[in-house]
Amino acid sequence: MARCTWLVVLLAAASAAEVPSAWDLVHPGPFDAADREQRRQLATDLLRRVELLADVVPSQSPREAARLQAEADALERLGDAATAQRRARLFLSRAYQQRQALDLLEGTVQALRCARDAESVSREMVCWARTSAHLLQEDRLSLALGVLRDRRLVPRERDMPVPARNPSIWYGEYGRGILNLVLIPYLEARAGEATQP
Numbered sequence: 236m237a238r239c240t241w242l243v244v245l246l247a248a249a250s251a252a253e254v255p256s257a258w259d260l261v262h263p264g265p266f267d268a269a270d271r272e273q274r275r276q277l278a279t280d281l282l283r284r285v286e287l288l289a290d291v292v293p294s295q296s297p298r299e300a301a302r303l304q305a306e307a308d309a310l311e312r313l314g315d316a317a318t319a320q321r322r323a324r325l326f327l328s329r330a331y332q333q334r335q336a337l338d339l340l341e342g343t344v345q346a347l348r349c350a351r352d353a354e355s356v357s358r359e360m361v362c363w364a365r366t367s368a369h370l371l372q373e374d375r376l377s378l379a380l381g382v383l384r385d386r387r388l389v390p391r392e393r394d395m396p397v398p399a400r401n402p403s404i405w406y407g408e409y410g411r412g413i414l415n416l417v418l419i420p421y422l423e424a425r426a427g428e429a430t431q432p
Contacts, residue, residue, distance in 0.1 A: 253265060254280075255274075255277040255280065256276075256277065256280040257281045257409055259416075260281075260408065260411075260412025260413060260416060261409070263412075266416070268417045268421070269420070269424075271356070271359075274350070274363075274417065275351050278350040278351035282344065282347040283398065284399060285343050287395070287398055287399035288340060288399040288402055289344055291389045291390055291399075292333070292336045292337055292389055293333070293388055295330065295334060300334070303328075303331060303334060307325065310322060310325060327382065328382075329383065332382035332383060333379070333383060333388070336379035336380060339369060339372060340376075342365070342369050343366060343369040347362075349362035350363050350366055356421075360417075360418060360421050367411075367418065369410075370410030371406075371407055372406075373402065373403050373407040376406060377403035380402070380403075
């Protein structure tokens with residue numbers, strides 16, 4: 236009986252190991268980017284990781300968002316007359332960096348949902364391209380999270396769930412993996428189809 240239980244555990248572990256995850260974008264394993272179901276599973280896992288991070292970034296109040304927009308509009312009207320110090324103060328402000336984090340993470344979540352749920356391959360690939368473009372902005376996200384951590388608005392890195400840790404390292408790797416393992420092979424296959432008689 237114990238032997239049968241171990242066999243079930245081993246089979247379950249082997250089955251779980253075959254499910255594509257975000258790590259397949261960093262260390263390619265048996266992931267087959269030509270398989271729609273595997274790409275859907277990859278999008279689902281990556282979405283879970285991004286949502287864990289997005290969930291800890293607090294939303295902005297309408298009043299704060301309006302104040303931020305008013306300052307950005309004022310700088311726009313001033314044009315070259317706006318001082319570098321005033322521009323830097325806005326850029327490094329908590330409100331501005333909070334908005335950057337919210338926009339970037341929400342854009343990534345929407346793109347991954349689109350990739351997961353797309354009904355055509357061409358639409359799915361557009362969504363993967365948008366996902367990659369968002370993930371490759373890891374410097375922008377790192378700055379935003381750094382400012383928010385300094386203000387104690389998001390948890391410290393070590394207090395985050397493991398799948399949400401170190402986005403400044405992993406997001407860029409995920410973005411490059413999408414380019415190299417999903418998008419480029421798809422485009423190469425389409426280009427090959429277009430050149431055949």
